[in-house]
Amino acid sequence: MTSSSPRLTPVTTDNFDAVCAVRLHAYQEDFVSPVLKSLAEAYVYGPLAWPRAIVDGDEVVGFVMAFLDFPWDGNPADRRSGLWRLNISADHQGKGYGRFAVGAVAEEVRRAGGSRLYVTWHAGERGPEPFYLGLGFRTTGELSGTQRVGVLDLPPSA
Template sequence: MSAQVRLVEVTDVNRAAVAALRVHPAQERFVASVEKSFQDARDNPDANPWFRAVHDGDEPVGFVMLSWDVVPGPELRGPYFLWRLLVGADHQGRGYGAAVLDEVVALLRAEGATELLTSCVPGEGSPEPFYRRYGFVPTGETDEDGEIILRLDLGSRP
């Protein structure tokens, strides 16, 4: 993998290429599409959606979206919640997912955050093992859709 992995603002110039990214068909039940993510961001402004394209050099290889610095409540987990992490099917297995999380963790630490939450659907093919390898641990909670809630202590990462 190239050392040029970076998080890039989604603009009119790169939006179509980012939206065209797809996970493997078997992963579609676990990871919403980029277009669905854009729609969720528009429909949920209270979640303070923050999203970026993941580029390796000039090529989009993934997408990440968080709820950024929200007041937790019945409808919102936070203050920082990893809402989406998608690496295109053709780009998986190259370390991009962990590299994206490394970038996100650095940004969150700069904001003074101490934890990052996420959720995932359990089952065969779930991203849960990836998140656990990275350092996320289950909180014991599930959300209204049955997804397990995971927490990353930002102090636990180098």
């Protein structure tokens, strides 16, 4: 990361174009949807979606979207919160922004009273599974569509 501190900011008219310009490496495009689709989903799902720009200094370096208190697979009795989408711009990968964004989402889920952070991913060579497992997520054995489901237990804030 650069010398400034990364932060999450809402997507606004001021940063919308920069957020939509976030591009992954070509080989990653099969693993995560583009930002524009995520923003459309955020519009459709309203308060269940929590989209944020990942900003360092004045530069948008990525995008993250969480789902908050979402009825898992349509089951209103099984409500979960977690990471819905994570896109780090290709030229900013490997600098800690992904780890920062997951940690920031975990804090938001914890603030909302959650004790677990869920994530789904497409399995495959060069996919995101090693990243999530390296952060401490464990697979649940569930699938959401064709995606593996992982969970991270969130200890209470100190």
